[in-house]
Amino acid sequence: MNAVPQRDAYDVVVIGAGPAGLAATASASAAGLSTLLLDENPGPGGQVWRAIASTPVTARDQLGADYWAGAELVGEVRASKAEIIHRATVWSLDRHLEIGISVGGASAFVKARRVILATGALERPFPIPGWTLPGVMTAGAAQTMLKSSALVPDGRTVIAGQGPLLWLLAAQILRLGGRIDRILDTTERKNYLAALPHAFAFVTSPYFMKGLAMMREVKAKVPVTTGVTELTAAGEGQLAGVSYVAGNRRETIPADLLLLHQGVVPNVNLAMAAGVEHRWDELQLCWSPVINGDGGTSIEGIAIAGDGAGIGGANAAVVRGRIAARAAIEALAPAAAAKLTPMTALKAALAQAERGRAFLDTLFRPARQFRIPADDTIVCRCEEVTAKDIVDAVAIGATGPNQLKAYRRTGMGPCQGRLCGLTVTELMAQARGKTPQEIGYYRLRAPVKPITLAELAAMPKTDDDVKAVVRG
Structure with missing residues (x-):
């Protein structure tokens, strides 16, 4: 290396x-x-x-x-x-x-x-009220800590969301002796019916038996609440509890750590x-x-x-x-x-590896309310821009994510839109009655990751580079 x-x-x-x-x-x-x-x-x-x-x-x-x-x-x-x-x-x-x-x-x-x-x-953004509180993090971040350092939660822990990674992380945390108090499953009930046409391909795929065994392993040790339709992280300066609605029941669970995930x-x-x-x-x-x-x-x-x-x-x-x-x-x-290996053989292997994917994509299609927030829920974490701020900007003339930058600076922070881009597109599409394709995405330019001016200044210069900025 x-x-x-x-x-x-x-x-x-x-x-x-x-x-x-x-x-x-x-x-x-x-x-x-x-x-x-x-x-x-x-x-x-x-x-x-x-x-x-x-x-x-x-x-x-x-x-x-x-x-x-x-x-x-x-x-x-x-x-x-x-x-x-x-x-x-x-x-x-x-x-x-x-x-x-x-x-x-x-x-x-x-x-x-x-x-x-x-x-x-x-990981897909999961902009719920309170998702910026200390004590709230993504499942992927928790898995990074687990794999890199063998760190697992030992305080009151809630995992909320849906998708294969959620269940994999839960199983890995439990195997390493970590604590999980509750899993709040946000999978929409209507998705089960919508996924049925793809069920045969999924059942005959490599995913099925592994996934089933993993879910059984987790459910044997952790209470799981299904059909969650509302989710809020609560606390003053620090996560203290997680409130949710499932069916006709509303409950708040004390929590020190909330792990969020609704797909990648x-x-x-x-x-x-x-x-x-x-x-x-x-x-x-x-x-x-x-x-x-x-x-x-x-x-x-x-x-x-x-x-x-x-x-x-x-x-x-x-x-x-x-x-x-x-x-x-x-x-x-x-x-x-x-x-x-012939390309035809590789493409046959790809078709086999992707077998059952349509079932997963349909079943774990995240609900609208967990993708498109409202009111004072923060959308752009870097600039602390709320859903209401964005809708108000649309009302006074912002037509898409790039125009929104001039109104609210969304997508201009260190993450360059990675944590808010999808939410901004869908929120603006909803506000304007357009499709996400019509609304578009941020116009991205180099540098796409933060680097210092000193690094740029120290780069070797060619004659063409110099002529581009010094004319005489």
């Missing part, structure tokens, strides 16, 4: 060391292509296999077989000739395949003949900043890149693999990574491609 790139240009640059990025790196490097893998974390694995090379949780049954499945792929990449740089912030990507990287306080540009974005997923969505910021075309996915309720069967995008040379291309899970991400890499190999080293 290197601290800085060893060259100025590569055949393939892979961004993200989760399942898709690791698979793409292994395949491209094995075919003899010069390959650079960039990731902002201290080690490989992404969120799914986070800290797999360093976790203190060594009892394999505690994190589960799906977690440890990543160890072999990590070993394959580390044994390859690929350059690997961790703690690397990728803050720029343009249509000329030039990538801006910051490592250890210094920035540089590298060029690529092909770029594979494997930036993975983000593609992390699209870098791809959008590069100019890749995206569309609103009405099933997964998020922005997804427009890609072809090989992961190729609207920009020649940029492919997207894994959950950044649409949520499909770790197994699908690995196959998507290999498909994107194979397409790059076919373009850059056709002779090497002839010796690899």
Whole structure:
């Protein structure tokens, strides 16, 4: 592993060391292509296999077989000739395949003949009243602490929301001796009926038996309340309780920790900043890149693999990574491609890995009231902008997320819209009677991650750079 790139240009640059990025790196490097893998974390694995090379949780049954499945792929990449740089912030990507990287306080540009974005997923915003209180965090953040440091809650803990990760986290917390007082399931009852047409594919998929066993394991130890339609985190300066409504019952549970989760969505910021075309996915309720069967995008040379291309899970991400890499190999080293697994076989494997996904997407489609808040609920955490602020801005002329910046500065904080973007789009669409596609998303530009002015000033300057700002 290197601290800085060893060259100025590569055949393939892979961004993200989760399942898709690791698979793409292994395949491209094995075919003899010069390959650079960039990731902002201290080690490989992404969120799914986070800290797999360093976790203190060594009892394999505690994190589960799906977690440890990543160890072999990590070993394959580390044994390859690929350059690997961790703690690397990728803050720029343009249509000329030039990538801006910051490592250890210094920035540089590298060029690529092909770029594979494997930036993975983000947790969907869950903007309920009180979600900014200390003591409220996402399930993904809790899982990061669990995998990286074996930290589990020991105070009064409530987990609220829906989706596979919620149940996986609950099982992992319990296996490590952590405390969970209640699970509040926000899955809408109507979703069960809507998901029925996809039930056969799900029952015959790899997800079914694993998911069923995990839910049984958790329900044997933790009270679960289903049909939750309202949710509020309460407290003065610190979480003290969680109020909810289920059916005709309203209750407040004392709590020191509330973990929220209602699914994951593609992390699209870098791809959008590069100019890749995206569309609103009405099933997964998020922005997804427009890609072809090989992961190729609207920009020649940029492919997207894994959950950044649409949520499909770790197994699908690995196959998507290999498909994107194979397409790059076919373009850059056709002779090497002839010796690899045929693309038809990879696509058949992808179809199998994605089997049952439509059932999950339909069943765990989050309810409107948990996606589109009202009144004084904060939407943009960075700038403390409420739902009412946004609706009021629409009333006086804000037409979309980019115009809203001038009224309320939403999306202009350190997170660059990652925590509010989807909510802003849907809230404005509702207020204006438009579709999310018509409303659009933030116009994203480099740097897509915070870097210092000192880093930019210290970057090597070419004659063209100087002429761009000094005219005479």
